[in-house]
Amino acid sequence: MTSFGDLLGPQPTLLPGxxxxxxALLNGEDPAKVAAEHPTASIAWAYLAEAAHERGDTIAAYAYARTGYHxxxxxxxxxxxxxxxxxxxxxxxxxxxxxxxxxxxTAAKAIGETDEHARCLDLLEDCDPHAAEALGVE
Incomplete structure:
Protein backbone atom coordinates (compact mmCIF):
# COMPACT_ATOMS: atom_id res chain seq x y z
CA MET A 1 0.00 0.00 0.00
CA THR A 2 1.26 3.49 -0.79
CA SER A 3 1.59 6.11 1.90
CA PHE A 4 -1.75 7.65 0.89
CA GLY A 5 -3.76 4.42 0.98
CA ASP A 6 -4.02 3.64 -2.76
CA LEU A 7 -3.49 -0.11 -3.06
CA LEU A 8 -2.96 0.07 -6.83
CA GLY A 9 -0.93 3.27 -6.98
CA PRO A 10 2.82 3.60 -7.22
CA GLN A 11 5.03 3.52 -4.17
CA PRO A 12 6.09 6.90 -2.78
CA THR A 13 9.17 8.47 -4.32
CA LEU A 14 11.77 9.27 -1.68
CA LEU A 15 14.55 11.49 -2.96
CA PRO A 16 18.09 10.97 -1.67
CA GLY A 17 18.72 14.68 -1.12
CA ALA A 24 25.81 24.26 3.91
CA LEU A 25 22.36 25.88 4.02
CA LEU A 26 21.73 24.81 7.60
CA ASN A 27 25.12 26.31 8.52
CA GLY A 28 24.08 29.68 7.08
CA GLU A 29 26.01 29.59 3.83
CA ASP A 30 24.74 31.95 1.12
CA PRO A 31 22.04 30.07 -0.86
CA ALA A 32 23.34 31.59 -4.13
CA LYS A 33 26.76 30.09 -3.46
CA VAL A 34 25.18 26.75 -2.55
CA ALA A 35 23.06 26.78 -5.73
CA ALA A 36 26.16 27.54 -7.81
CA GLU A 37 28.10 24.71 -6.19
CA HIS A 38 25.14 22.27 -6.16
CA PRO A 39 22.89 23.32 -9.06
CA THR A 40 20.86 20.10 -8.91
CA ALA A 41 19.86 20.68 -5.26
CA SER A 42 16.26 21.94 -5.30
CA ILE A 43 16.59 22.97 -1.68
CA ALA A 44 19.09 25.72 -2.58
CA TRP A 45 16.69 27.08 -5.23
CA ALA A 46 13.85 26.94 -2.70
CA TYR A 47 15.87 29.09 -0.28
CA LEU A 48 16.56 31.59 -3.07
CA ALA A 49 12.91 31.68 -4.20
CA GLU A 50 11.58 32.15 -0.69
CA ALA A 51 14.09 34.92 0.07
CA ALA A 52 13.24 36.71 -3.18
CA HIS A 53 9.55 36.48 -2.33
CA GLU A 54 10.18 37.89 1.16
CA ARG A 55 11.96 40.94 -0.27
CA GLY A 56 9.17 41.47 -2.83
CA ASP A 57 11.13 40.39 -5.91
CA THR A 58 8.38 38.25 -7.44
CA ILE A 59 10.06 37.74 -10.81
CA ALA A 60 13.27 36.46 -9.20
CA ALA A 61 11.20 34.24 -6.91
CA TYR A 62 9.40 32.83 -9.94
CA ALA A 63 12.67 32.18 -11.78
CA TYR A 64 14.40 30.55 -8.80
CA ALA A 65 11.33 28.43 -8.03
CA ARG A 66 11.00 27.30 -11.64
CA THR A 67 14.67 26.31 -11.74
CA GLY A 68 14.36 24.29 -8.53
CA TYR A 69 11.11 22.75 -9.75
CA HIS A 70 12.74 21.51 -12.97
CA THR A 106 2.88 31.80 -4.88
CA ALA A 107 4.85 33.73 -7.50
CA ALA A 108 2.50 32.68 -10.30
CA LYS A 109 -0.48 33.88 -8.28
CA ALA A 110 1.25 37.20 -7.58
CA ILE A 111 1.77 37.91 -11.29
CA GLY A 112 -1.70 36.75 -12.29
CA GLU A 113 -0.64 33.51 -13.95
CA THR A 114 -3.72 31.65 -12.75
CA ASP A 115 -3.24 28.52 -14.88
CA GLU A 116 0.29 27.98 -13.54
CA HIS A 117 -0.88 28.66 -9.99
CA ALA A 118 -3.63 26.02 -10.37
CA ARG A 119 -1.20 23.48 -11.92
CA CYS A 120 1.21 23.94 -9.02
CA LEU A 121 -1.55 23.47 -6.46
CA ASP A 122 -2.73 20.35 -8.29
CA LEU A 123 0.82 18.99 -8.34
CA LEU A 124 1.23 19.59 -4.61
CA GLU A 125 -2.09 17.83 -3.98
CA ASP A 126 -1.06 14.89 -6.17
CA CYS A 127 2.34 14.63 -4.49
CA ASP A 128 1.01 14.87 -0.94
CA PRO A 129 -2.48 16.01 0.09
CA HIS A 130 -0.94 17.67 3.16
CA ALA A 131 1.92 19.52 1.42
CA ALA A 132 0.13 22.75 0.49
CA GLU A 133 -1.11 23.26 4.02
CA ALA A 134 2.29 22.41 5.51
CA LEU A 135 3.90 24.91 3.15
CA GLY A 136 1.28 27.60 3.75
CA VAL A 137 0.30 27.95 0.12
CA GLU A 138 -3.22 28.43 -1.20
Whole structure:
Protein backbone atom coordinates (compact mmCIF):
# COMPACT_ATOMS: atom_id res chain seq x y z
CA MET A 1 0.00 0.00 0.00
CA THR A 2 1.26 3.49 -0.79
CA SER A 3 1.59 6.11 1.90
CA PHE A 4 -1.75 7.65 0.89
CA GLY A 5 -3.76 4.42 0.98
CA ASP A 6 -4.02 3.64 -2.76
CA LEU A 7 -3.49 -0.11 -3.06
CA LEU A 8 -2.96 0.07 -6.83
CA GLY A 9 -0.93 3.27 -6.98
CA PRO A 10 2.82 3.60 -7.22
CA GLN A 11 5.03 3.52 -4.17
CA PRO A 12 6.09 6.90 -2.78
CA THR A 13 9.17 8.47 -4.32
CA LEU A 14 11.77 9.27 -1.68
CA LEU A 15 14.55 11.49 -2.96
CA PRO A 16 18.09 10.97 -1.67
CA GLY A 17 18.72 14.68 -1.12
CA UNK A 18 22.06 16.46 -1.28
CA UNK A 19 23.77 16.24 2.10
CA UNK A 20 26.48 18.78 1.26
CA UNK A 21 24.02 21.41 0.04
CA UNK A 22 21.63 20.84 2.92
CA UNK A 23 24.44 21.06 5.47
CA ALA A 24 25.81 24.26 3.91
CA LEU A 25 22.36 25.88 4.02
CA LEU A 26 21.73 24.81 7.60
CA ASN A 27 25.12 26.31 8.52
CA GLY A 28 24.08 29.68 7.08
CA GLU A 29 26.01 29.59 3.83
CA ASP A 30 24.74 31.95 1.12
CA PRO A 31 22.04 30.07 -0.86
CA ALA A 32 23.34 31.59 -4.13
CA LYS A 33 26.76 30.09 -3.46
CA VAL A 34 25.18 26.75 -2.55
CA ALA A 35 23.06 26.78 -5.73
CA ALA A 36 26.16 27.54 -7.81
CA GLU A 37 28.10 24.71 -6.19
CA HIS A 38 25.14 22.27 -6.16
CA PRO A 39 22.89 23.32 -9.06
CA THR A 40 20.86 20.10 -8.91
CA ALA A 41 19.86 20.68 -5.26
CA SER A 42 16.26 21.94 -5.30
CA ILE A 43 16.59 22.97 -1.68
CA ALA A 44 19.09 25.72 -2.58
CA TRP A 45 16.69 27.08 -5.23
CA ALA A 46 13.85 26.94 -2.70
CA TYR A 47 15.87 29.09 -0.28
CA LEU A 48 16.56 31.59 -3.07
CA ALA A 49 12.91 31.68 -4.20
CA GLU A 50 11.58 32.15 -0.69
CA ALA A 51 14.09 34.92 0.07
CA ALA A 52 13.24 36.71 -3.18
CA HIS A 53 9.55 36.48 -2.33
CA GLU A 54 10.18 37.89 1.16
CA ARG A 55 11.96 40.94 -0.27
CA GLY A 56 9.17 41.47 -2.83
CA ASP A 57 11.13 40.39 -5.91
CA THR A 58 8.38 38.25 -7.44
CA ILE A 59 10.06 37.74 -10.81
CA ALA A 60 13.27 36.46 -9.20
CA ALA A 61 11.20 34.24 -6.91
CA TYR A 62 9.40 32.83 -9.94
CA ALA A 63 12.67 32.18 -11.78
CA TYR A 64 14.40 30.55 -8.80
CA ALA A 65 11.33 28.43 -8.03
CA ARG A 66 11.00 27.30 -11.64
CA THR A 67 14.67 26.31 -11.74
CA GLY A 68 14.36 24.29 -8.53
CA TYR A 69 11.11 22.75 -9.75
CA HIS A 70 12.74 21.51 -12.97
CA UNK A 71 15.82 20.26 -11.12
CA UNK A 72 13.48 18.41 -8.77
CA UNK A 73 11.52 16.86 -11.64
CA UNK A 74 14.78 15.59 -13.11
CA UNK A 75 15.75 14.05 -9.78
CA UNK A 76 12.30 12.53 -9.26
CA UNK A 77 12.42 10.89 -12.68
CA UNK A 78 15.91 9.52 -11.99
CA UNK A 79 14.45 7.97 -8.85
CA UNK A 80 11.57 6.18 -10.57
CA UNK A 81 8.77 8.76 -10.52
CA UNK A 82 6.63 8.49 -13.66
CA UNK A 83 4.98 11.92 -13.45
CA UNK A 84 2.44 10.88 -10.86
CA UNK A 85 2.29 9.26 -7.47
CA UNK A 86 3.20 10.19 -3.93
CA UNK A 87 6.12 12.46 -3.13
CA UNK A 88 5.61 12.71 0.64
CA UNK A 89 6.31 15.98 2.40
CA UNK A 90 7.15 13.96 5.50
CA UNK A 91 10.35 12.79 3.76
CA UNK A 92 12.77 15.65 4.45
CA UNK A 93 14.72 15.22 1.21
CA UNK A 94 11.51 15.73 -0.85
CA UNK A 95 10.94 19.15 0.69
CA UNK A 96 13.29 21.09 -1.59
CA UNK A 97 11.23 20.11 -4.62
CA UNK A 98 7.91 20.63 -2.84
CA UNK A 99 9.02 24.03 -1.50
CA UNK A 100 9.92 25.06 -5.06
CA UNK A 101 6.48 24.02 -6.30
CA UNK A 102 4.88 26.04 -3.48
CA UNK A 103 7.09 29.06 -4.22
CA UNK A 104 6.24 28.80 -7.91
CA UNK A 105 2.53 28.69 -7.05
CA THR A 106 2.88 31.80 -4.88
CA ALA A 107 4.85 33.73 -7.50
CA ALA A 108 2.50 32.68 -10.30
CA LYS A 109 -0.48 33.88 -8.28
CA ALA A 110 1.25 37.20 -7.58
CA ILE A 111 1.77 37.91 -11.29
CA GLY A 112 -1.70 36.75 -12.29
CA GLU A 113 -0.64 33.51 -13.95
CA THR A 114 -3.72 31.65 -12.75
CA ASP A 115 -3.24 28.52 -14.88
CA GLU A 116 0.29 27.98 -13.54
CA HIS A 117 -0.88 28.66 -9.99
CA ALA A 118 -3.63 26.02 -10.37
CA ARG A 119 -1.20 23.48 -11.92
CA CYS A 120 1.21 23.94 -9.02
CA LEU A 121 -1.55 23.47 -6.46
CA ASP A 122 -2.73 20.35 -8.29
CA LEU A 123 0.82 18.99 -8.34
CA LEU A 124 1.23 19.59 -4.61
CA GLU A 125 -2.09 17.83 -3.98
CA ASP A 126 -1.06 14.89 -6.17
CA CYS A 127 2.34 14.63 -4.49
CA ASP A 128 1.01 14.87 -0.94
CA PRO A 129 -2.48 16.01 0.09
CA HIS A 130 -0.94 17.67 3.16
CA ALA A 131 1.92 19.52 1.42
CA ALA A 132 0.13 22.75 0.49
CA GLU A 133 -1.11 23.26 4.02
CA ALA A 134 2.29 22.41 5.51
CA LEU A 135 3.90 24.91 3.15
CA GLY A 136 1.28 27.60 3.75
CA VAL A 137 0.30 27.95 0.12
CA GLU A 138 -3.22 28.43 -1.20
Missing amino acids: DDEAES RGLDQLRRNGWKGYGPVPYSHEQNRGFLRCVAALA
